[in-house]
Amino acid sequence: MTIRSSFLLSAIVAGSLLAPLAVSAKEFIPRLGITMEDHSNANRIDDPDKEISDTVLRPYFGFIFKEDTADLKAKADVLLVNESYAKNTFDSQLLPTIEATLDWSIQPNRLSWVFEDYSYAQRINTVVADTPDNKEVFNVFATGPDFVFARGLYDGLAKLRLADVYYSKSNQDNQRLIATGVLTRALNEYSKAGIEGSLSSVKFEEDYQIDYDIVSIIAAYNREMPFGILDLRVGVGYVDHEIGSSDSTPAVDLRVTSNKDALHSWSITYSDKFTDPAMDAYDPYYSRLLDVSETRLIDPRKIVGTGVYQAERAKLKYGYNGSRIGLTLSAFVGKSSFLLNAADDGEEKGGGAGLSYLLSERMTLWMDYYQSRTEFPNRNNGFAETASPSIGLAYALTERLNITVGAYNVDNDSDLRDPKTNKLTQKYEDSVLYLTVEYKGQSKRF
Numbered sequence: 349m350t351i352r353s354s355f356l357l358s359a360i361v362a363g364s365l366l367a368p369l370a371v372s373a374k375e376f377i378p379r380l381g382i383t384m385e386d387h388s389n390a391n392r393i394d395d396p397d398k399e400i401s402d403t404v405l406r407p408y409f410g411f412i413f414k415e416d417t418a419d420l421k422a423k424a425d426v427l428l429v430n431e432s433y434a435k436n437t438f439d440s441q442l443l444p445t446i447e448a449t450l451d452w453s454i455q456p457n458r459l460s461w462v463f464e465d466y467s468y469a470q471r472i473n474t475v476v477a478d479t480p481d482n483k484e485v486f487n488v489f490a491t492g493p494d495f496v497f498a499r500g501l502y503d504g505l506a507k508l509r510l511a512d513v514y515y516s517k518s519n520q521d522n523q524r525l526i527a528t529g530v531l532t533r534a535l536n537e538y539s540k541a542g543i544e545g546s547l548s549s550v551k552f553e554e555d556y557q558i559d560y561d562i563v564s565i566i567a568a569y570n571r572e573m574p575f576g577i578l579d580l581r582v583g584v585g586y587v588d589h590e591i592g593s594s595d596s597t598p599a600v601d602l603r604v605t606s607n608k609d610a611l612h613s614w615s616i617t618y619s620d621k622f623t624d625p626a627m628d629a630y631d632p633y634y635s636r637l638l639d640v641s642e643t644r645l646i647d648p649r650k651i652v653g654t655g656v657y658q659a660e661r662a663k664l665k666y667g668y669n670g671s672r673i674g675l676t677l678s679a680f681v682g683k684s685s686f687l688l689n690a691a692d693d694g695e696e697k698g699g700g701a702g703l704s705y706l707l708s709e710r711m712t713l714w715m716d717y718y719q720s721r722t723e724f725p726n727r728n729n730g731f732a733e734t735a736s737p738s739i740g741l742a743y744a745l746t747e748r749l750n751i752t753v754g755a756y757n758v759d760n761d762s763d764l765r766d767p768k769t770n771k772l773t774q775k776y777e778d779s780v781l782y783l784t785v786e787y788k789g790q791s792k793r794f
Contacts, residue, residue: 374794375414379427381786382407387778390437392477392760394775403434410445418456421636424448431480438480443469446487451636457496460637462509464490466629472518474694475727475764476773484517488630490526496637505530505635513626520625520654521553526632532568539571544581546632550624558688559590560656562622564599576606585622587656587687595687597622597658613667620660628659657686674704676716696722698734715739724764732762732774752784 383406390402410427425447432440446467451460467487476482490511497504507528514521525548532542544566551559566583581601588594599621606614661682668675679699686692698720705713721733740754762774 373416376792377412378789379411379786380409381784383782383784385780385782387780389776389778390433392479392776392778394772400435400437402437404431405434406431419453420450421453422450441480444485445469449636457637460494462492462494464630468629474692474722475724475732477760477776484515486625486629487514488626490630494635494637501534503532505637507635511626511630519554520557522557523551524626525549528632530633539569542568544568544633548627548632558655561588562586562624562627562656564621566599576604579603587622589688611669613669615665618662621658622656623659624656655686655688657684659684672706676702690726693726694722694724696720710744712742714742727764730762730764732760732764735759748788748790750786750788753782755779755781
C-alpha cells in the first residue's frame with residue numbers, strides 16, 4: 349500500500365483522538381482469511397504448449413472501522429490482499445481495496461472538513477489479458493470543506509476539494525482542484541428539484557500528459573414514488589484541453605430503483621456524460637451532509653484508459669430475495685469515446701444471472717453465469733468476448749468462521765493481437781478450483 353493511500357487511515361486514527369471528552373461511539377470489525385486457487389492456465393495465453401498451471405495464494409486482512417461523535421464521523425472499509433504464485437509465474441503483489449471517509453464537524457450540520465480515500469486494483473490495458481502484469485493500484489485521495497446552508501424550502505451545498513490521483517505503474521499521476529455547488533428546493537413532501545454545477549481542473553505530473561478541465565451544469569429532479577425512487581439529472585458537460593481543443597455534450601443521469609427490503613427488487617440506470625477514471629471512482633457531487641445521491645454505474649476496480657472520455661452506459665438489474673432462494677438478473681450496454689485517444693474507444697454489452705439456495709441454516713449453494721463482449725471499432729473492428737460460469741458451496745463452521753469451495757471457468761475469445769509479436773492477447777481459457785477460509789471478528793465497540 350502506498351504512502352498516499354495510507355495517509356487517510358492515519359488521519360482517521362488521529363481524528364478519533366480529537367475530542368476525548370465527547371461521547372465516544374467507535375466500532376471495529378476485523379476480518380481475515382486466505383483464498384487458494386488452482387489455475388489450469390495461470391499465464392492466460394492461447395498456446396497449449398506454453399500454458400502454466402499454478403496455484404495462487406491470497407491471504408488477506410481487512411476491517412471496518414466506524415466512529416460517530418458530535419464532532420467526528422469516520423468510516424474505513426479496508427481490505428489488503430497479498431497475491432503470490434507458487435511457481436512464481438508472476439511476482440507477488442499487495443492489492444488494496446480502500447473506501448474511507450472522515451468528516452470533522454467545524455460547525456454542526458453546516459461546515460465540515462473532509463478527508464476521503466478510494467483505492468482499487470485495476471487493469472492497465474483493455475486489450476491485454478487480465479494478469480498481474482496488467483494490473484496496478486489506483487488511488488484517489490481528496491480533502492477539503494463541505495459547507496451546507498438552508499433558507500426556507502432551499503438547501504445548498506458548496507464543496508471544495510484538493511485531490512491527488514496515483515497510479516502504481518502507469519505514469520498518469522495527477523492533482524486536481526474540484527469545486528462543486530448544489531442548490532435544491534423541496535417541491536412537496538415527496539419530491540425536490542435543483543441546480544448542480546461542478547468544475548474539475550486536472551494537472552498531470554508528467555509533462556507529456558495533456559491537462560484539462562471538465563465542467564458540468566445539471567438540472568436535477570428527485571421524487572419518491574409508490575414503487576421506489578426516481579433520480580434524474582439533465583444538463584451539459586464541457587471539456588477544455590490545454591492544447592486548445594474543447595468539446596461539449598448533453599449530460600444525462602437517470603436512476604429508477606424499487607423500494608428497499610422488498611421481496612422483489614429492481615433498478616434501471618442510464619448515464620451519458622464526460623468523465624475520466626478518477627471521476628468514475630469519486631463523484632464530485634456526493635456529500636454526506638446533504639442528500640445528494642451518489643450514482644455509480646461502473647465498478648471502479650474495472651476502470652481503464654487515460655484522459656477524458658464520453659461514457660454512455662445503461663444497466664437493468666432484478667433481484668428476488670426469498671426465504672431459501674435468491675435470484676439476480678442483470679444486463680448492460682456501454683460505449684466509451686476517448687477524446688484524444690480514439691484507439692481506446694469501446695462498445696460493451698453483456699449480462700449475468702445468479703442463483704442461490706439455502707440448503708440449511710449454515711450451508712448455501714450458489715451458481716452464476718456472466719458474459720460480455722467488447723468491440724473496438726478503431727482497432728480493426730477487433731473484439732474481446734468473455735464467458736464465465738461458476739458454482740460454489742458456502743458453509744458456516746461457526747458464527748464467525750466460514751468456508752467456501754467452488755469452481756469457475758473463464759473462456760475468452762478475441763481477435764486482438766500484439767502489434768509486435770502478432771500473438772492473440774486476450775484469447776485463452778482458464779479453469780479454476782478454489783477454497784476460501786474466512787474469519788470475521790466480532791464487532792468491538794469502545
